[in-house]
Amino acid sequence: MLKVDNINVYYGNIHAIKDVSFEVHDGEIVALIGANGAGKSTSLKTVSGLLPSRTGSISFLGSPIDRVPAHKRVAMGLSQVPEGRRIFLQMTVLENLQMGAFTSKADTKADLEKVFEQFPRLLERKNQIAGTLSGGEQQMLAMGRALMSRPKLLMLDEPSMGLAPILVEQIFEIIKSLHKAGTTILLVEQNAEMALKIADRAYVLESGRITVSGTGKELAASDRIKKAYLGG
Amino acid sequence: MQFLSFLISGLSLGSVYALIALGYTMVYGIAKMLNFAHGDVIMVGAYLIYVVSTMQGLPIWVGFLASVVGCTVLGMVIERLAYKPLRGAQSLAVLITAIGVSYFLQNAALLIFGSSPKSFTSVISKKPLSLFDGALVISWEAILTMIVSIFIMIALTVFINKSKQGKAMRAVSEDRDAAQLMGINVNRTITLTFAIGSALAAVAGILLCSSYPTLTPYTGAMPGIKAFTAAVFGGIGSIPGAMLGGVLIGIIQMLANGYISTQLSDAIVFAVLIIVLLVKPTGLLGKKINEKV
Ligand SMILES: Nc1ncnc2c1ncn2[C@@H]1O[C@H](COP(=O)(O)OP(=O)(O)OP(=O)(O)O)[C@@H](O)[C@H]1O
Numbered sequence: 001m002l003k004v005d006n007i008n009v010y011y012g013n014i015h016a017i018k019d020v021s022f023e024v025h026d027g028e029i030v031a032l033i034g035a036n037g038a039g040k041s042t043s044l045k046t047v048s049g050l051l052p053s054r055t056g057s058i059s060f061l062g063s064p065i066d067r068v069p070a071h072k073r074v075a076m077g078l079s080q081v082p083e084g085r086r087i088f089l090q091m092t093v094l095e096n097l098q099m100g101a102f103t104s105k106a107d108t109k110a111d112l113e114k115v116f117e118q119f120p121r122l123l124e125r126k127n128q129i130a131g132t133l134s135g136g137e138q139q140m141l142a143m144g145r146a147l148m149s150r151p152k153l154l155m156l157d158e159p160s161m162g163l164a165p166i167l168v169e170q171i172f173e174i175i176k177s178l179h180k181a182g183t184t185i186l187l188v189e190q191n192a193e194m195a196l197k198i199a200d201r202a203y204v205l206e207s208g209r210i211t212v213s214g215t216g217k218e219l220a221a222s223d224r225i226k227k228a229y230l231g232g
Numbered sequence: 233m234q235f236l237s238f239l240i241s242g243l244s245l246g247s248v249y250a251l252i253a254l255g256y257t258m259v260y261g262i263a264k265m266l267n268f269a270h271g272d273v274i275m276v277g278a279y280l281i282y283v284v285s286t287m288q289g290l291p292i293w294v295g296f297l298a299s300v301v302g303c304t305v306l307g308m309v310i311e312r313l314a315y316k317p318l319r320g321a322q323s324l325a326v327l328i329t330a331i332g333v334s335y336f337l338q339n340a341a342l343l344i345f346g347s348s349p350k351s352f353t354s355v356i357s358k359k360p361l362s363l364f365d366g367a368l369v370i371s372w373e374a375i376l377t378m379i380v381s382i383f384i385m386i387a388l389t390v391f392i393n394k395s396k397q398g399k400a401m402r403a404v405s406e407d408r409d410a411a412q413l414m415g416i417n418v419n420r421t422i423t424l425t426f427a428i429g430s431a432l433a434a435v436a437g438i439l440l441c442s443s444y445p446t447l448t449p450y451t452g453a454m455p456g457i458k459a460f461t462a463a464v465f466g467g468i469g470s471i472p473g474a475m476l477g478g479v480l481i482g483i484i485q486m487l488a489n490g491y492i493s494t495q496l497s498d499a500i501v502f503a504v505l506i507i508v509l510l511v512k513p514t515g516l517l518g519k520k521i522n523e524k525v
């Protein structure tokens with residue numbers, strides 16, 4: 001479904017992503033884990049088109065998307081929940097969801113109902129200004145908003161960041177149920193333990209390079225990964 | 233009664249400032265730049281209606297249409313040619329470019345029309361409205377200006393708050409990257425903003441020239457600066473702020489004009505601005521929302 005082939009991404013002189021390649025197959029949950037500053041967010045931004053790669057190629061659903069601008073990638077079925085949620089704080093919950101459906105030609109009403117079913121809390125707060133939501137609610141809104149475009153591939157950048165353990169559980173449950181409903185998922189997480197548990201496959205990024213890859217189970221069992229990311 | 237008369241002329245002038253200020257504030261909010269050529273678009277609009285209706289003698293509505301369409305296109309062209317290549321450049325570079333565009337428009341007008349003032353035939357030829365046995369005289373231009381401005385401001389507010397494109401504009405203004413992740417075409421949204429702002433400037437130019445009917449290449453400069461002041465006064469980036477700021481600046485100017493001194497009125501306007509910014513640096517309705525991280 002997604003094939004990232006040998007990309008190199010720079011911020012000015014900073015070489016943030018070095019010769020990175022990875023793939024996400026139809027129906028998978030793939031995790032991208034790594035320490036702070038490893039280049040996880042940069043990788044996702046490059047896939048969604050916010051950043052350019054100097055080399056290589058990215059293809060989605062079998063065709064290269066290197067020349068497709070970010071806003072058109074959304075309509076192709078690529079959706080990202082950015083790090084730090086990035087919801088529109090001054091707009092209402094409903095308006096945020098409508099923005100998620102900006103490119104959608106489908107029945108927005110039905111999609112809204114689906115999102116509200118998944119996140120009943122958002123329905124209660126439909127007309128509330130998003131900036132006044134709690135952190136957890138904002139995360140739900142960010143995910144709901146991304147789902148409004150009916151993505152084929154949903155990319156989540158640290159959805160558990162800053163949330164209480166119980167909410168983290170809940171977010172992971174939601175990811176699993178989205179996956180069950182047929183959405184392919186690329187998950188970036190600091191919370192490697194949770195991520196490896198639900199991932200079919202995973203890649204480890206270190207200082208801009210992919211150093212290890214394998215199935216979620218393999219990585220969770222590997223001594224090296226345990227030491228570096230699973231606290232023992 | 234005198235007060236009422238000053239107030240009404242202030243409201244009328246202020247609503248023109250508000251229309252212009254909306255262009256500044258929308259462009260600032262969405263494209264994150266100060267478009268200092270905005271005032272000169274007013275001047276171009278006024279020359280267009282002068283050429284079409286006064287020189288060619290075509291009906292006033294044809295001139296009006298030519299002016300609005302011409303300015304809309306001009307705004308989009310300026311954005312495409314001068315500002316778009318600088319997307320992501322330092323804001324100082326963009327600012328200097330905007331000043332350059334402003335000089336370009338002024339000098340182009342100077343070249344075509346010369347520096348001698350052109351007199352503008354008023355849109356309305358009716359006698360002013362006289363109330364309370366002539367104690368209060370209101371020009372029809374002032375009344376028309378207020379009605380047109382209020383109508384436009386309501387329409388714009390509805391557009392920004394309710395329409396899909398309007399919401400997209402708010403989204404781009406808040407977070408450009410996140411807006412792109414929604415599938416919003418940021419470049420197109422910015423172009424649309426320039427188009428709307430310039431159309432409003434055209435309308436403002438027509439209203440302004442029907443009340444103050446002399447036209448020179450520098451006609452747009454002073455109202456442009458006043459309207460920019462109004463936008464800052466109301467809180468730059470805020471649409472209701474621009475409306476409120478424009479109306480208040482107009483009223484302050486006219487009251488200062490009437491009660492204190494014509495020469496000092498501009499100084500008083502800027503003094504009020506400075507005081508407001510000292511007390512509330514974000515302007516009257518400008519806001520800073522705390523972000524939860
Ligand atoms: N806008 C930027 N300008 C310059 N350097 C940047 C920018 N954004 C990220 N970087 C650098 O690029 C590298 C990768 O950053 P990235 O945000 O991708 O890391 P990450 O893996 O997502 O980290 P975290 O887990 O902390 O979110 C870091 O060294 C970072 O300092």
Ligand SMILES: [Mg+2]
Pocket residue numbers: 040041042083157
């Ligand atoms: Mg990150």
